[in-house]
Amino acid sequence: MLFEFLILEGAQAGLSWSTILAKRDNYRRAFDHFDPVVVAHYDARKVEELLANPGIVRNRLKITSAIANARAFLAIREEFGSFDTYVWRFVNGRPIRNTWRSGELPAHTIESDAMSKDLKIRGFKFVGTTICYAFMQAVGMVNDHEKGCFRYGRKL
Numbered sequence: 001m002l003f004e005f006l007i008l009e010g011a012q013a014g015l016s017w018s019t020i021l022a023k024r025d026n027y028r029r030a031f032d033h034f035d036p037v038v039v040a041h042y043d044a045r046k047v048e049e050l051l052a053n054p055g056i057v058r059n060r061l062k063i064t065s066a067i068a069n070a071r072a073f074l075a076i077r078e079e080f081g082s083f084d085t086y087v088w089r090f091v092n093g094r095p096i097r098n099t100w101r102s103g104e105l106p107a108h109t110i111e112s113d114a115m116s117k118d119l120k121i122r123g124f125k126f127v128g129t130t131i132c133y134a135f136m137q138a139v140g141m142v143n144d145h146e147k148g149c150f151r152y153g154r155k156l
Contacts, residue, residue, distance in 0.1 A: 002083050002139060003073050004034035007066045009135045010126030011057050019057070026055030031066065036077075039070035065125030072123040088141065090115045097143045105144055108133045 008027065012020040020027075030053050032038040042050075050056065050063045073083055080086040090111045108116075112133035119127040136142045 001034075002087065003036045003039075003070070004028070005138050006073070006127070006135055007031065007034060007069065009131045009138065010065060010069070011059075011062050012134075013062070013126055013128075013131060015057065023056055026053070030056050036070040036073045039067055040074055042067045042070075062126060069124050069126075072119070076122060087115065087136075087139075090118075091136070091141050095141055095143055100144060102148070106133075109142075111142075112136055 004027075008020055008024065011027070028034065030050055047060070047063055047067070051058050051060060056063075076086045077083050096111070108129035112129045115132040115136070116127055116129040119132070133142070137144055
């Protein structure tokens with residue numbers, strides 16, 4: 001699931017989330033249900049197949065980055081035992097519960113800056129700090145519901 005979220009966040013760069021959500025099932029089929037072992041072995045023929053698939057965003061850089069990211073994902077999994085163990089280090093193993101008021105929500109944080117920098121060093125693409133922050137929110141590492149939101153007080 002973490003690999004899927006990371007790839008979808010990268011695919012969303014420069015587009016609306018609704019575009020990617022509408023294509024999510026197509027992405028799952030096109031990218032072999034986001035199995036990083038399978039994606040890491042994609043070749044030029046598979047890239048061309050994906051570029052011809054109208055059900056996904058047909059951007060060569062985003063497609064080839066998903067393949068590179070699968071390989072880097074597997075390397076992290078090998079080094080840390082799981083990608084989960086690796087990413088949770090950026091929030092000291094606990095979800096961050098922010099207390100933003102309306103209009104205060106940042107596009108990135110110190111934690112997403114650190115994650116982005118480290119992922120890039122490890123060979124990941126399309127993992128800028130804003131993408132990393134969106135990823136952290138999506139997977140529950142950060143709770144950014146505003147204080148007045150009914151979801152704010154709920155446990156992550």
